[in-house]
Amino acid sequence: MIRNIYSVTQVNGYIKNMFSQDFMMKHICVKGEISNCKYHSSGHIYFTLKDEKAAISGVMFAGARTGLQFRMQEGDKVVVTGSIEVYERDGRYQLYAREIKKDGAGDLYLRFQALKKELEEMGMFAPEYKKPIPRYIKTLGVVTAATGAAVQDIRNIAGRRNPYVQIILYPAQVQGEGAAISIVNGIRALEQYGVDVMIVGRGGGSIEDLWAFNEEIVARAIFDCEVPVISAVGHETDFTIADYVADMRAPTPSAGAELAVYDIFELQRGMEGLRQGLNYGMEFKWNLALNRYQFLMHSLQKKSPMALLNGKKQYSMQLENQLEQIIKQRISDSRYRLGVLAGKMDGLSPAKKLNQGLAFVTDTKDKRVSQASSVKNGDVLKLRFADGIVKARAEQVYL
DSSP, X not given: OOOXXXXXXXXXXXXXXXXXXXXXXXXXXXXXXXXXXXXXTTSOEEEEEEOSSOEEEEEEOGGGGGGOXXXXXXXXXXXXXXXXXXXXXXXXXXXXXXXXXXXXXXXXXXXXXXXXXXXXXXXXXXXXXXXXXXXXXXXXXXXXXXXXXXXXXXXXXXXXXXXXXXXXXXXXXXXSTTHHHHHHHHHHHHHHHTOSEEEEEEOOOOTTTTGGGGSHHHHHHHHHOSSOEEEEESSTTOOOHHHHHSXXXXXXXXXXXXXXXXXXHHHHHHXXXXXXXXXXXXXXXXXXXXXXXXXXXXXXXXXXXXXXXXXXXHHHHHHHHHHHHHHXXXXXXXXXXXXXXXXXXXXXXXXXXXXXXXXXXXXXTOOBOOOGGGOOTTOEEEEEETTEEEEEEOOOOOO
């Protein structure tokens, strides 16, 4: 038996040709709920159209967006007009939208809004019930799938920030039937274990993929948990009921790990800065105290009785030396003056004059007679010579 063997390209091309020849596939209107909607930077819109039992991938190219009157969001019910074609390279079919009209909000989105409003009115989102996240922890509880990027991201971030933190993983089912109960069991188990803080979350996905985190039993388990809970569900734009009830919301699991685990190396750098500042402050205080001590010791030494006595003694010795110098100077000056006066007196000495042949003349009362006009004829005079006294009478006075 001879069999025909075809390549993958031939098979995909054949199927694509079958779709292109089907008139219904060229112009079809499909009703469903928008999920996993992505606006690409190129202008294209990628989305999933689903109902209760099935889903189909769809795309609206940038050139067909001119008739789109609204921005599609998760949960929107729409009617998409377009064609179903095969993408030959991947061998899968998808809905190529030419027109999209809104057909009302999706059932899941309405349920989300209703539960959100109910829990908010009950006060479960109130900030006064939010527990603070401890700054330094020893154990971190994680409720998420055992496999996947979320748990790996949390391990990597937590290990890089603080390798001493112990991570306790509860491998929960985070999608599909039974996921909500599994998440609740994980929260309660880690609470009973006594972790310091807990991350509850998973990676991103469509609204139905994340729906377990919109269930009321999960919200109540988070609200009733005594351990602080960080909700880290999906990507930055994904919001769930768990995000509103949790003590803190993280936009991604990685961000949740950063919020839960303090960077120990940053702490060490901060402590090193504090240590250096403390050392500088202590050194400054020490130098200040040392200078003051030296100043006080100097002042004390100056004011001590011994220092005062030594100062007075030294001052007394200085005065004594000064007095001695003054006395010596005055004696010297007096001797000099005495010598001068002695010379003068020697020159004026009567005895010396008498030795030179002169006589000292007085009257009988020993009053000096220095002028001839004071002598009268007949006056008795005393003539003192160097070797004796002669009495004489004035017989004739010549003027």
